Amino acid sequence: MKREIHAISTGRQSIESLTTIVEEIHPFVDAIHIREKSKTASEIYQIVQKLLENEVPLDKIIINDRVDIAYVCKVQGIHLAHHSLPVYAVKNEFPGLRIGYSCHSLVEARKAEKEGADYLFFGHVYATTSKPGLPPKGLKQLKNICRGVNVPVLAIGGVKPSNIPDILQTGANGIVLMSGIFEAEDPKGAANDLVKKVNKGTGGYT
Numbered sequence: 471m472k473r474e475i476h477a478i479s480t481g482r483q484s485i486e487s488l489t490t491i492v493e494e495i496h497p498f499v500d501a502i503h504i505r506e507k508s509k510t511a512s513e514i515y516q517i518v519q520k521l522l523e524n525e526v527p528l529d530k531i532i533i534n535d536r537v538d539i540a541y542v543c544k545v546q547g548i549h550l551a552h553h554s555l556p557v558y559a560v561k562n563e564f565p566g567l568r569i570g571y572s573c574h575s576l577v578e579a580r581k582a583e584k585e586g587a588d589y590l591f592f593g594h595v596y597a598t599t600s601k602p603g604l605p606p607k608g609l610k611q612l613k614n615i616c617r618g619v620n621v622p623v624l625a626i627g628g629v630k631p632s633n634i635p636d637i638l639q640t641g642a643n644g645i646v647l648m649s650g651i652f653e654a655e656d657p658k659g660a661a662n663d664l665v666k667k668v669n670k671g672t673g674g675y676t
C-alpha cells in the first residue's frame with residue numbers, strides 16, 4: 471500500500487494565503503484537507519473553486535466535516551470527526567465518497583471501520599499546539615491501532631520530518647501535517663522534504 475502524505479489547512483489563514491500554499495504543495499502530497507471550521511459554506515466553496523481554477527486536482531481535495539460541500543464539489547472525499555455526521559450515515563447516502571475518520575482510541579477506530587470508514591487518522595501522536603492541555607497518545611498506542619484495524623491508519627499531531635521513521639515503524643500508512651506544511655517558512659520545500667522521508671527505503675523515490 472502506498473504511503474500517504476496529507477496536509478490540513480489551519481483555519482487561521484485567509485482564503486488567499488491558503489489557496490496560494492495549496493497551489494504550491496499539491497504535487498507533493500496525496501490529499502489536502504480543507505478544515506476551515508469558522509468559514510461559511512460559501513467561503514469553503516469559493517476555496518475549492520479557486521483551487522480548481524489553478525489546476526489543483528479535484529481528487530486531491532478532502533473536505534472536513536461538511537458533507538454537503540464535499541458532495542456538491544465532487545471532491546475526493548470527506549473527513550469526519552467525533553462532532554460530525556455518523557460514518558454509517560454518510561456511507562449510506564454517499565457511497566462514492568472516500569470517508570476518513572479522526573479516531574482517538576481502538577474502540578473508536580474499530581467502530582469507524584465497521585461503519586465504513588476508508589481510512590483513519592489517529593492522534594495526536596506527539597504534543598501539538600493544536601491540542602493544548604491534552605497528553606499525546608504516543609507511538610505505542612499508534613501501533614496498537616494499526617494492528618487492530620484493516621483500513622489504513624495515518625498519524626496526526628506534532629508530526630515532523632525527524633519523527634517519520636518512528637511513525638512508519640508502527641505500521642502506519644502515512645502522515646498528516648498542519649503546521650509543518652501550512653505554517654512552514656517554505657511550504658513547498660517542507661512538502662518535498664516529507665516525500666523524501668516517507669519514501670526512504672521503499673524504492674518509491676529516487
Ligand SMILES: Cc1ncc(COP(=O)(O)OP(=O)(O)O)c(N)n1
Nearest residue numbers: 551552553572573574593594601604
Ligand atoms: C480525546 C479527543 N477527543 C477529541 C479530539 C479532537 O477532535 P477530532 O475529532 O479529532 O476533531 P478535530 O478538532 O481534530 O477536527 C481529540 N484530539 N482527542
Ligand SMILES: Cc1nc(C(=O)O)sc1CCOP(=O)(O)O
Nearest residue numbers: 593594598600627628647648649
Ligand atoms: C486537526 C488535528 N486533529 C488532531 C487529532 O489528534 O485528532 S491533531 C490535529 C492538528 C495537527 O496539527 P499539527 O500537524 O500542527 O500538529
Ligand SMILES: [Mg+2]
Nearest residue numbers: 551572591593
Ligand atoms: Mg482531529
